[in-house]
Amino acid sequence: MDNSISCMKEECGICGASLKKNSEIEIYKMLVQMQHRGQLSAGITTFQPNENLILKTHKKIGLVNTVFCAEHNAKFNSIMKKLESRKGIGHVRYATCGGDDETYAQPFEHLHGKKNRWFSLAFNGNIANYEKIKKELEKQNYHLMRKTDTEAILLLIAKELKDNKTIPDALKKISEKLDGAYNLAIINAEGTLVAARDPLGIKPLCYAIKEGEVAFASESVALESIGFENPIDIKAGEALVIEKDSYNLIQYTESKKRAHCFFEWVYFSHPASTIEEKLVYDVRYNLGKELAKGETELVDENTIVVSVPDSSTPAGHGFSEAINAPFLEGLIRNRYIGRTFIQSTNRGEKVKEKFMIINKIFEGKKVFLIEDSIVRGTTLKNIVNYINKYGKPKEIHVRVSCPKIISPCYYGIDMSTRRELIGANKSEEEIAKIIGATSVRYQKIEGLINAIGLNKDDLCLACINGKYPTKWGEKNSLEDKKVCML
Numbered sequence: 001m002d003n004s005i006s007c008m009k010e011e012c013g014i015c016g017a018s019l020k021k022n023s024e025i026e027i028y029k030m031l032v033q034m035q036h037r038g039q040l041s042a043g044i045t046t047f048q049p050n051e052n053l054i055l056k057t058h059k060k061i062g063l064v065n066t067v068f069c070a071e072h073n074a075k076f077n078s079i080m081k082k083l084e085s086r087k088g089i090g091h092v093r094y095a096t097c098g099g100d101d102e103t104y105a106q107p108f109e110h111l112h113g114k115k116n117r118w119f120s121l122a123f124n125g126n127i128a129n130y131e132k133i134k135k136e137l138e139k140q141n142y143h144l145m146r147k148t149d150t151e152a153i154l155l156l157i158a159k160e161l162k163d164n165k166t167i168p169d170a171l172k173k174i175s176e177k178l179d180g181a182y183n184l185a186i187i188n189a190e191g192t193l194v195a196a197r198d199p200l201g202i203k204p205l206c207y208a209i210k211e212g213e214v215a216f217a218s219e220s221v222a223l224e225s226i227g228f229e230n231p232i233d234i235k236a237g238e239a240l241v242i243e244k245d246s247y248n249l250i251q252y253t254e255s256k257k258r259a260h261c262f263f264e265w266v267y268f269s270h271p272a273s274t275i276e277e278k279l280v281y282d283v284r285y286n287l288g289k290e291l292a293k294g295e296t297e298l299v300d301e302n303t304i305v306v307s308v309p310d311s312s313t314p315a316g317h318g319f320s321e322a323i324n325a326p327f328l329e330g331l332i333r334n335r336y337i338g339r340t341f342i343q344s345t346n347r348g349e350k351v352k353e354k355f356m357i358i359n360k361i362f363e364g365k366k367v368f369l370i371e372d373s374i375v376r377g378t379t380l381k382n383i384v385n386y387i388n389k390y391g392k393p394k395e396i397h398v399r400v401s402c403p404k405i406i407s408p409c410y411y412g413i414d415m416s417t418r419r420e421l422i423g424a425n426k427s428e429e430e431i432a433k434i435i436g437a438t439s440v441r442y443q444k445i446e447g448l449i450n451a452i453g454l455n456k457d458d459l460c461l462a463c464i465n466g467k468y469p470t471k472w473g474e475k476n477s478l479e480d481k482k483v484c485m486l
């Protein structure tokens with residue numbers, strides 16, 4: 001992704017488990033496996049029925065290993081001892097809304113004297129009508145301490161939990177108000193654990209069972225990493241409810257249609273994850289094959305295929321096989337740069353910190369450079385410049401495995417206005433000129449749908465076709481169009 005370095009942020013990851021013992025360790029392991037979904041903060045809440053503080057939360061800013069002091073055995077063991085429990089939930093965050101200080105780290109706790117109303121919440125998604133919900137809450141004399149939709153959801157649920165209502169009852173009620181993507185992990189002080197997917201199933205969420213134990217996570221790779229095989233997708237509008245030692249699946253609200261975010265397959269999710277029974281790796285590989293179908297550039301013995309690692313690599317392999325040109329690793333990603341590189345300010349320098357190029361591979365070659373998506377184009381421009389300067393190729397033809405992004409996302413991906421989208425404003429020829437490539441060509445929407453293999457009507461394609469699956473998506477998009485025309 002051209003903006004993986006500094007602009008387009010990944011969203012969040014949620015998980016939870018009800019085990020015979022030590023859920024805290026397995027939740028920690030799942031968070032490590034979902035680190036790619038958010039690197040800003042991490043946290044765990046566990047259920048400790050014999051303590052005064054029945055719900056205990058540990059959360060901080062930083063990568064999962066840092067937050068739980070994994071490099072320091074004694075500290076890690078002490079944190080895990082404090083969290084020791086059979087049940088809990090976890091969260092990794094990247095800010096799609098709100099600030100980036102510690103008070104925004106999740107799970108968020110809502111304290112209450114009654115155990116069914118005392119709960120902790122972890123959220124993945126984005127509420128498109130957040131401003132409206134916020135105003136309504138404030139009118140009713142509620143106060144939001146943080147500028148984030150997670151707090152608004154927390155208050156809405158808290159409000160609905162009176163009169164002995166259950167969590168699924170509250171979810172049903174709030175689904176009538178919320179517009180957007182909202183996957184939730186909730187645990188209350190009675191020990192009820194809930195994983196809920198929004199009525200459109202925009203973001204992924206799955207669960208698995210093993211010998212009476214249950215675990216759930218945003219991505220199947222997290223479940224498999226702790227030995228839970230054969231993950232099952234939680235359906236749109238469905239909640240997995242775990243009480244005592246039994247679990248139930250409840251359709252807490254009607255799901256009239258589905259709108260699974262296609263970007264999860266293209267870029268966000270781990271290649272080893274399976275979403276809606278489609279392995280992410282396979283979809284990316286298929287994207288490369290589909291992309292090659294429209295290729296008109298001549299392929300000769302001087303032609304090579306290079307991908308921008310890592311998320312574009314399966315598409316690079318698919319493309320290379322289809323056009324019958326060798327796939328070479330000309331760009332090597334530095335996996336250990338961590339947050340230092342995120343703090344760099346000069347974009348050109350950031351590219352060099354993040355990738356090394358093998359000059360010899362590019363020298364005099366006709367290069368097909370495979371990228372999974374272009375949002376703003378700034379990072380890709382630096383990569384192309386970098387390759388041109390040091391690799392001295394004959395030509396660079398950028399091929400993008402995702403269709404052109406022309407509209408903002410209001411469901412959790414950090415691209416909220418057309419102004420920042422290069423694809424919304426420029427032709428392929430203009431983009432090629434701006435980034436210094438010989439040519440640029442994108443995947444067709446049809447190719448994307450073929451590669452995923454799901455019904456087109458079950459996918460959210462709003463950022464590539466401008467048709468939003470929710471009322472507030474449409475509304476926000478119209479507002480943005482007006483602003484962009486000013």
Ligand code: SF4
Nearest residue numbers: 261409411460462463
């Ligand atoms: S608008 Fe695009 S990025 Fe946002 S949820 Fe829909 S498909 Fe995903």
